Amino acid sequence: MLAPYEVAFVKDASCPSGKVLKVTGAIRGLHRRKACVAMAGEQASLATATP
Structure with missing residues (x-):
């Protein structure tokens, strides 16, 4: 769930x-x-998710 105007970067196909x-x-x-x-x-390194 995202708050209004909140931004998320997603790596997918x-x-x-x-x-x-x-x-x-x-x-x-x-x-x-x-x-x-x-x-x-620098943004890509911050966006790396760990399970």
């Missing part, structure tokens, strides 16, 4: 190689915004 999915939370009644974006090296 929906974006081409070298890009990640940027998901932006929306206010009630609106759809989340999704876009494939290139991610800088």
